Amino acid sequence: MMLLVTSGVAPYLAQAESILDVGDTFIVPLLLKLAFVLGIFFVGPLVAGYLEHKAMGRMQHRRGPVEAGPFGTLQLVADGIKFIQKEDLIPSAADKWVFAMAPGVALVPAMLALLVIPFGPGVFALDLELGLFYVLAASSVSVLGVLMGGWSSANKFSLFGGLRAGGQLIAYELPLILAAIAVAVQAGTLSLVGIVEAQAEFMLFGTGINLWYVIPQLLGFGIFFVAALAELSRPPFDMPIGDSELVFGYMTEYSGIKYAMYMLTEYAGMVTMSALMVVLYLGGWQLLPGVPLPGCEAAGGLFDCGVTGTLLGVGVMLGKILLLVFVMVWLRVAYPRLREDQLQRIAWLVMVPLALLNLALVTIAKVVY
Amino acid sequence: MTGHDLVFVAVGLLTAGGAVFTVTSKNLMHAALFFAVTLGGIAGVFLTLAADFLALVQIVVYVGAVAVLFMFGLMLTRAPIGREALDGQNRGLAMAVAGGLFVVLSTLVIGAFGDLPTAEVTGPRIDDLGIAIFADWVLPFEVLSMLLLAALIGAIVLARRESGESGEELTVTRIEMAQDRDPEALEREQAALTSGSGGTGEEHA
Numbered sequence: 181m182m183l184l185v186t187s188g189v190a191p192y193l194a195q196a197e198s199i200l201d202v203g204d205t206f207i208v209p210l211l212l213k214l215a216f217v218l219g220i221f222f223v224g225p226l227v228a229g230y231l232e233h234k235a236m237g238r239m240q241h242r243r244g245p246v247e248a249g250p251f252g253t254l255q256l257v258a259d260g261i262k263f264i265q266k267e268d269l270i271p272s273a274a275d276k277w278v279f280a281m282a283p284g285v286a287l288v289p290a291m292l293a294l295l296v297i298p299f300g301p302g303v304f305a306l307d308l309e310l311g312l313f314y315v316l317a318a319s320s321v322s323v324l325g326v327l328m329g330g331w332s333s334a335n336k337f338s339l340f341g342g343l344r345a346g347g348q349l350i351a352y353e354l355p356l357i358l359a360a361i362a363v364a365v366q367a368g369t370l371s372l373v374g375i376v377e378a379q380a381e382f383m384l385f386g387t388g389i390n391l392w393y394v395i396p397q398l399l400g401f402g403i404f405f406v407a408a409l410a411e412l413s414r415p416p417f418d419m420p421i422g423d424s425e426l427v428f429g430y431m432t433e434y435s436g437i438k439y440a441m442y443m444l445t446e447y448a449g450m451v452t453m454s455a456l457m458v459v460l461y462l463g464g465w466q467l468l469p470g471v472p473l474p475g476c477e478a479a480g481g482l483f484d485c486g487v488t489g490t491l492l493g494v495g496v497m498l499g500k501i502l503l504l505v506f507v508m509v510w511l512r513v514a515y516p517r518l519r520e521d522q523l524q525r526i527a528w529l530v531m532v533p534l535a536l537l538n539l540a541l542v543t544i545a546k547v548v549y
Numbered sequence: 550m551t552g553h554d555l556v557f558v559a560v561g562l563l564t565a566g567g568a569v570f571t572v573t574s575k576n577l578m579h580a581a582l583f584f585a586v587t588l589g590g591i592a593g594v595f596l597t598l599a600a601d602f603l604a605l606v607q608i609v610v611y612v613g614a615v616a617v618l619f620m621f622g623l624m625l626t627r628a629p630i631g632r633e634a635l636d637g638q639n640r641g642l643a644m645a646v647a648g649g650l651f652v653v654l655s656t657l658v659i660g661a662f663g664d665l666p667t668a669e670v671t672g673p674r675i676d677d678l679g680i681a682i683f684a685d686w687v688l689p690f691e692v693l694s695m696l697l698l699a700a701l702i703g704a705i706v707l708a709r710r711e712s713g714e715s716g717e718e719l720t721v722t723r724i725e726m727a728q729d730r731d732p733e734a735l736e737r738e739q740a741a742l743t744s745g746s747g748g749t750g751e752e753h754a
Contacts (some may be wrong), residue, residue, distance in 0.1 A: 275576075275578075275579075278578070278579070278582065308601075309601070309674065309675055310601055310602060310605060310675055313602070313605050313609075314605060316609065317605040317608045317609045317613065318608075320608070320609050320612070320613030320614070321608065321612055321613055323613065323617050324582075324585060324612070324613075324616065324617060324620070327617060327620045327621065327624070328582065328620075330624070331578055331620065331623075331624055332578075339624060342624060343621065343624055343625060346617060346620070346621045346624070347621070349617075350614070350617065350618070350621070353613070370675060
């Protein structure tokens, strides 16, 4: 269903069909979609974690995990089994209910954010009209879990870690959202599938050259990437768990399965944020700018692909996601941790003004052309 | 009763329950957390009324920012980490005011809208909403932004007062640990603090 909203606004597919909508029943697609989201939520972080182990190892002249499974691929599965077996320690002074619930409060929003992210032509659980806003809203709730954990541990290091995390997440949420708004302005839609389609149709002014948004919005992409790193508390922005100062920040008192839940939140967040960056800036499941996937040339190279086209699209998307995850790992190895005051200074004095400038430039360009 | 009504009742109960626990819990941090539940419940109410955009705004602004700032402020200032009771002494007055407001507001709302026919709820599309805000209602929107900006600048000016202007300064900052629950030890410590013999309250840590 093509909808022309007003003149000058890109046409977009409203509520694209998911390939998981099979049959006429309500329950089958629902179960398929749940399985899809949960599968990505639990497998994605394992792959990202394995990539981190191996890439970090090689960069530090180590081999990384080699024993568990072929090439050490099952190392994180073994770690997971270890975490389940460990004793579930709760400090006697801790606020038990808040302490126990905190990792879940951090975990569930990370899971919910995956609901709307498209992983290929028609490969998504939901195409919300407000998809982009939904992802940002869901990820903004995770900070509650971190603050709860930091406070309820009844430990000064946890408290400081929680405070740092709170300050950091509030500070970097602003540039993140502002950069995302610029993309929504250029695409003329908030639907993530719609944004991918708008990118496939975006031509360099006056020519027929198709470009992904990373070119016109290079500044916005940089802001989004740095802010996403900070939102995930990934090095060099890992002051909330800065181990040389705060033991392990808000996670100090956590062990066993609850600790694993915090870690799962971080790695799922890496996958979600990378997927979001691919969708917003790197053309989604497009192979190259202007190159339609095989089997779906009719639908602009983006939808209704055959089996090969769909699989290729998913493969391209996952490849791009893993590439971005690799860059995040690379940055972790390459750069030392920032100081807490530097972090806040960068957020408020550099990132926010640049994000506002980016938004103003994109808006003006959108109105002029 | 349709499924829609059932969801509405469930979300409403969640919201009301969160609100009740917000005002009855004796731990300030628990109150803040229940407040977050209430705000999330209100987002759910918006969702059942097909106001998706409003629901997401509610989550971003109130759960993701206001509730977080509450907790942040609590942790930054008094920092009662662990368990500690903190109770205002105005329970009766607060109940009277809140109950009176509830009666007045519900009477007004039922009186004004009670006999309107019910209809299927459908939300506006997001692009219609955007055009309405930034075309038809752009002046009120801008005036509102100016008001918020003025409030923001005012808050910064108040917070940045030169030291000495803002009244007496606290001499001792103490982080209260949950082990201090023993009231006698607490009293002894407070006596030591007020008599000026120093100590940071960390003896038990």
